[in-house]
């Protein structure tokens with residue numbers, strides 16, 4: 001189940017959700033069309049209907065990615081529709097450039113196909129001469145509804161093919177580059193182009209259309225995130241928890257006052273701590289810097305640590321892949337985890353440690369590929 005999202009149904013095993021913020025978009029569109037037509041409810045409903053039709057096309061676009069991915073053993077768990085577009089949650093991206101290329105192209109291709117089908121329907125079956133309709137495109141009417149939808153699909157296809165992350169075009173571009181160089185370098189190039197284009201959009205936006213500024217910022221953030229994630233994935237690959245295990249660390253006990261944690265925080269390097277049972281053998285909780293500060297403000301320094309510590313945390317094994325450990329820590333929002341081997345506590349792993357490891361690895365000249 002997905003939080004804050006309406007379950008719409010499933011298509012070939014992929015669950016489709018509508019995020020609640022979508023309701024805001026619908027209401028907003030209704031009000032815009034209602035207002036612009038001078039209070040015509042029908043015009044408001046028409047605007048809403050258009051958005052729904054458009055998002056049906058966006059769903060098909062995402063299904064295009066998902067079904068193409070399926071051919072390469074990429075599973076898509078769900079598709080979530082947000083006001084800014086759809087997101088297909090795939091368990092991984094195919095790493096073979098040709099496969100990534102096909103998965104990325106499948107989405108925009110669906111929009112081109114829908115556009116072409118609408119074109120065929122309007123001109124061949126309805127026998128409408130398109131140039132007659134284009135004169136009244138400035139306004140959405142029941143008559144030009146399908147024509148507008150056709151244009152919107154062509155625009156969606158083109159927009160998604162902009163060669164910048166997080167657009168599909170960014171993946172297409174990366175896949176093409178990957179054929180000639182390694183994936184990390186290809187990602188870096190594709191992300192750089194994305195950022196240059198994004199800055200161009202922001203710049204143009206100030207002169208022409210302010211929407212371009214938002215689109216530019218959206219692309220810029222997407223490009224940076226993709227570049228970071230790709231380099232992170234790549235660097236962590238092949239390493240185990242054991243490789244970054246910390247064997248020197250501070251521990252706390254549940255009966256100690258919070259003041260003991262504050263002392264450790266102020267005197268040492270550690271920011272997150274594990275809390276041991278009275279025998280000093282088993283970890284029964286973790287205490288993060290944020291927890292310490294929050295509880296200090298709420299209940300003062302004499303409160304016992306057992307009251308302030310978090311009882312839900314991740315436990316790791318030394319031979320677990322570092323990538324999985326990082327994911328577990330991030331999704332559990334615990335910055336620190338005890339590591340056990342054969343029931344024995346052998347050290348701790350913290351997110352900051354992994355990040356330092358990443359920084360060091362990124363600064364090193366590439367040794368593996």
Ligand SMILES: [Zn+2]
Pocket residue numbers: 061062065107108160168
């Ligand atoms: Zn797409």
